[in-house]
Amino acid sequence: MKFLFVHQNFPGQYLHIVRDLLAEGGHEIVFMTEPNRNAIPGVRKVTYAAPPRVPDGVHPAAREYDMAMRRAEAGYAGAMQIRALGFRPDIIVGHHGWGEMLNLCDVFPGVPILGYFEFYYRIDGTDVNYDPEFPMPPERFGAVRAKNGVNHLAFALGQHGQTPTEWQRSTYPAWMHGRLSIVREGVDLGICRPDPALRRRTLKVGPLSVAPRQKLITYVARNLEPYRGFHTFMRALPRILAARSDVVVSLVGGDEISYGAPPPQGNWRGVMMQELAGRIDLSRVHFLGRVEYEDHIALLRRSDAHVYLSYPFVASWSLREAMAVGAPIVGGDTPTVTEFIADGETGLVAANLDPDSVADAVLRMLEERDLAARLGEAARAYAVANLDLAQYLRDFRAEMARVAGRDIVPEAPSPRPGAKPARAVKAAAARPTGAKASPAKPAAVRKAAAAKPRAAARRR
Template sequence: MRILFLHRNFPAQFRHLISHLINDPGYDLAFITNRKDAKIKGMTVGFYDLTRQVSEHTHSYLKNYEEFIIHGQGTARVALKLKDTGFYPDVIIGHTWGQNLFIQEVFPDAPLIGYFEWFYNSKGSDADFGRTSELPLDKRANIRIKNSPILLDLISCRTGLVPTMWQKKQFPEFFHDKLNVIHDGIDTDICKPSPSRNGLNLPRLKLSIPSDCEIITYSTRGMEAYRGFPQFMEAASAILKERPEAHVVIAGEDRVCYGAQLAKGQSYKQMMTEKFPMDPDRIHFTGLLSYPEYLTLLQSSWVHVYLTYPFVLSWSMLEAMAAGCIVAASSTPPVLEVLRDNENGFLFDFFYPYQLAQKITYILENQKKLQPVRDSARKTICMHYDLKDCLKKQLHVISYVIGKEMEGNMA
């Protein structure tokens, strides 16, 4: 069976599915991506270059659409070369960032499974979060047009995958029957608690925090508003002032992945460290971590903090729960789908850092008492987001689409 994967990045959300299938001789896998360093032994990887950048003269509403088209063109050109080698996929699985737009012009007989991460709305989600008034018409119009290429994918695909029910609810109800809520999966055999918490030791970074210190962890791709970095830093400042044995460890990059940049080129890290100066010996910025280092961080955590706008739910919150962390998280819709206050974690209002500080203090002072919360957090992930179960569901969707039963040892 031949499967073609499409994504700007590589392997992105398809990592686990590819890892499961790649050593099975019954599958011939190919991947088309814009990422030049992508390489996995045992599968064909095709790279495309962007022929140009989005024109500065393009209407502002259409800039996102033009970007998607450029990626779609690059994908289609590489797909034609792949076709010339004799590769005809039985099924195509593609992320909806433009890669799917023209793929069925190259392979018209191959059914498309779309990976749908987000549908943009001007009300009730990320765009107007925290606002007391309606967005200006210009922004609402821009958001409406931003969905155009995603709508084309919804029409073209045979079926779709969406990671959470919250994300599915963002899409028009007309398409809900096409969307299967299946998470990418958390490998709970790897992401699990340590038998004992003995502080934190990251030799590469020369970072060592002894076991008698309180460790507050926060992880993110980018330090930005969408993931509540400003609110976290304000709460962290209050905690470090009150608790001399506390340390804050922040994993991630000083960049914006979602939403708008700050004015004058300032980063959120710069802004918040200037606004809330903290003891440099007790606040630690690790940058990007390897996955083993990241797991070590989670396993050392006394309390892990997660905040998000009403947007895509991060893997990191689920990984923290799988690792047995006590998670304090913002009471926003993507979080509420998973976390129940005082049962498998703790909730606080996104816009009230002092409330977060209170939750952190309570958790730090009641570590032994709250062991059942750690256990319940891991149980939640094992029951509903375990990788083996998610892979079974993904394979079932593929089988349904191509009308064949897929083989594979899921033990």
Template structure:
């Protein structure tokens, strides 16, 4: 078949899938933003990057911007059709940025499949979850409804959709949920595995090794959506109880999902100011964003890994840390409970309970006698249902080929 993959930051969720489809004998082409310079495993064509749309109203701004991206994506698709005669049998695109909205008008005969990552909801998810950071107001719910328009339109147009977790699939209402098949992106368990030889050099030159008393925290950005403020508030008690512990945080200072503090500073600056004098900053290491091998070494060597999240998209860092045999202390929130069972393959604590988090982290750092069992069970969870080669890729390929066959 001829398969078109569409993602503004390709390969995004499709690096392994795109290669596997080629190996199956399919012709695979990717369509992405011209500013995206990430290395691609397949041939790539690029559409013109959109400029921000100047909308008079905040409620329509999200849809206006994503509709503009959809239009430029469709122009690129039209050039593929008219200049080069490209006619895909299947289109698979991430619906999050609107790119798939007009593609059926270019190729009405193609099967349109989407990666349905999450539908924003006004209740029961991130909106109104953390009242310290967000207002639970009518206006915030209005904005959420408006921000969902392109996602609903995208799945209504699609023949079928895929989502990585049950929680994320269930964010869609029942009348749309029936279109979604749950298949996780998959973890390279041979690469992301326990490594007793793992080590990481900190910016100050100190070398951390497996077996050291290390507490890790990983997030794309240091922000409340991933519990950064809760984690930091737990540290004074942890550092006081464990004088040899080293804390390593990976993540940028900006925001990826939520908003910046009202004062305009970063969440890191805000929380450090709040905790001024309460932290031994010689033992708290902010790494920023790091290369993948360094990140992998960190989750392999950490004695305890902390993962906190709002009810929202599940992070790859959780599944990869489980695959690496990590001892995980995580938030007792719905997306996490899909993978972590308290006392069976990790430890769960209420998201906002700072003392409980401190106690759980201390317990892990001092040497929880159940740690070997929990680590082994965490890795086994990934091996049993999330392994890339044994589970995810075969199911993804079968799903695509079945949809193409009708």
């Protein structure tokens, strides 16, 4: 088949899908994106010009929409180049969040589109005004609703959508649900797996050193900010550190802003350090910034209590990875988290905005080791049943096949005059209509899995 993938930051969340298709062979893959240095052998990367900045005169509530229209225009121009090269995809797959896919139906009329719908912005029931510490004034509510401009335009294309969780689909209006399929994202269970041996030796990551008899509490976010409960976690630390002299704390994440507003000055780490000055033992609390992926996984494997807090928003990859390695997890009580963490079953659930509740759950996890072991094993079992990358790839392929209206099977190469077709070509030609494509060869899967991402704290 011929695939056109679209994401402003190639390859985005389509890395594993693209690798899976390449491992199978016989597919033609074009990926349209903004210019970047990333490359995947076998993928034809086509870049569109990065749109210029939004003029200062544009209304603040319309700035995202204005940029989306500029991206739509740039995406149209990039797709016209692709068409001029003689490429017509059988399906277009991409993220609707930035707008570059909005006009592709005009370049490739009749080609089905499978678009990623990530989140529908609301002024109640989700992230806005969830945290009373950071209220949003009513005069800004209109700007929140305006952020759905691209959502609505993308849905109005009359095409197909997918989203990774029940919670994310629930944020969309009920009349949209019929065209939004849930395809649960997975992690590589071979890489993200338990390693009990880590507890028998000292683990060192940057300035952090954890001896076998010490207890490690881990926290991960792309950036340290309230959306991921950073302020709640920090306020829970004085009680935890005072109760357990054997505790060491690891915080992975940057000091930028991924979601929400920045503090009046500096960054959120600085704000919390000033608030808690003299109340936490900094010799036992380590801010590691962004770490290598191998170190990120090692920290999760060694964790005696992994804390994952979040506003009602999009779940992070680190939550899935923590479950896959069998970490004992303390999660916040928002639907973002409780879709994964059931209290007393796959983890402990604490009040997301209550430092004492988080401290109580963490201390219980550290003290009741049989409970922690059981919850870690259950988290791993949940991941095996629901978060397997291999299953995700099968499900995503099935969704692409449904949208395209045809099976995803390798195309046979054109034979040379007089040459006999290869066995693989014969097998592909003999496959009856409706048969599923054969899975990728194990060696190719292992090779693809071995190429790990470099950054640990990722979305979302």
